[in-house]
Amino acid sequence: GRYDVDGVAQYDIELRNLFKSYGSVTALEALDLTVPRGELLTLLGPSGCGKTTLLRLIAGLLKPSSGMVRIAGKNVTDMPAHRRNIGLVFQSYALFPHQTVAQNVGYGLRMRGVARNVVAQKVAEALALVRLERFAERYPSQLSGGQQQRVALARALILEPSVLLLDEPFAALDKALREEMQLEVRELQRNLGITTIFVTHDQEEALTISDRIAVMNAGRIEQIASPRTLYEEPETEFVLKFIGQSSIFPMQVEEVTDGVTALRNGAFTAETSGRDHGFLAGSKVNAAVRPGKMILSSERPSEACNCVEGKIVGAIYLGTITHYHIDTSAGTRAVVHSQNTEETAFLERLSTGDRVWVQWSPKNTLLFPA
Numbered sequence: 001g002r003y004d005v006d007g008v009a010q011y012d013i014e015l016r017n018l019f020k021s022y023g024s025v026t027a028l029e030a031l032d033l034t035v036p037r038g039e040l041l042t043l044l045g046p047s048g049c050g051k052t053t054l055l056r057l058i059a060g061l062l063k064p065s066s067g068m069v070r071i072a073g074k075n076v077t078d079m080p081a082h083r084r085n086i087g088l089v090f091q092s093y094a095l096f097p098h099q100t101v102a103q104n105v106g107y108g109l110r111m112r113g114v115a116r117n118v119v120a121q122k123v124a125e126a127l128a129l130v131r132l133e134r135f136a137e138r139y140p141s142q143l144s145g146g147q148q149q150r151v152a153l154a155r156a157l158i159l160e161p162s163v164l165l166l167d168e169p170f171a172a173l174d175k176a177l178r179e180e181m182q183l184e185v186r187e188l189q190r191n192l193g194i195t196t197i198f199v200t201h202d203q204e205e206a207l208t209i210s211d212r213i214a215v216m217n218a219g220r221i222e223q224i225a226s227p228r229t230l231y232e233e234p235e236t237e238f239v240l241k242f243i244g245q246s247s248i249f250p251m252q253v254e255e256v257t258d259g260v261t262a263l264r265n266g267a268f269t270a271e272t273s274g275r276d277h278g279f280l281a282g283s284k285v286n287a288a289v290r291p292g293k294m295i296l297s298s299e300r301p302s303e304a305c306n307c308v309e310g311k312i313v314g315a316i317y318l319g320t321i322t323h324y325h326i327d328t329s330a331g332t333r334a335v336v337h338s339q340n341t342e343e344t345a346f347l348e349r350l351s352t353g354d355r356v357w358v359q360w361s362p363k364n365t366l367l368f369p370a
Ligand code: ATP
Pocket: 022, 025, 026, 027, 045, 046, 047, 048, 049, 050, 051, 052, 053, 054, 201
């Protein structure tokens, strides 16, 4: 059921059969989503997939064409944004330039007529949360981008919202600062236990920060799962390609016996195991393997396995690992991430054009309809 025994909502955010169109453009289609209390859920997807539209519908800045929005168990579909008790932080900080940091952070409470001494106390607490105690009297123009974004966060948190919505909040920051802010926000979010929706089109950011990620495509959710599940068990080829790299071999199903699917493409054969993918003999499929699941050897592997011969076309040394690009005899350009250890030291003596064998385990072969 939707409620637990105490009558408290199980989900902090619940969207049912949500549609949104702008004139003839359908931005969201039959979308269902539930977010349990305290979770950080990321909406990830390419430009135009509907992330911002979805966030604005939850915030109440947009009205759905049809469907229902429930927050903390209450139907808020027709409730205006300012009554939804939601904290919003956007990429552009939208701080008031002529107010100090403390005045910016206290703005929402002042508007609600909260007593001065209470506002001062809460501002101090909110600034401590984002580690900006010493900057209370500065103006936004006297702060770095990361500090301005922290002020925006404090300004949202001071109202003790039941839900926090973050729309590409770190997009304008450089990589190092961005990573620092990601970890900081994640820790803050965990400590406060505040249900949070985070929008980004950056897959690395999504993997770093999320409890779960909803991968969106053309107004729909393709898959919603933990970062690890999305990477290791993508349900669709779109998710496979949107999160991380892989080598993809077009093949045909030969036969399926005892959960083992045998595949062929000319002289190249492979198999998958561990899961019945439900393909019938004769189906055309794409067999995909993640770069970290493949290993390289200089001779043909003796044991039965999935293996294919190829020529090295590039090697990118990155310290603990090296990325190899290999043109295989199956016609696919394979990408292999190889740990640099004593066992793989022989690879350092190879160069572009040299022959290698790529191999991987049947259980690490992912299958998608072609
Ligand atoms: P981005 O990452 O580029 O911000 P997004 O995933 O946030 O993209 P939305 O901004 O939600 O995507 O847009 C979803 C779809 O709705 C797109 O096709 C977009 O062109 C369309 N759209 C968004 N806002 C409007 C509007 N005000 N009028 C008409 N069409 C719109």
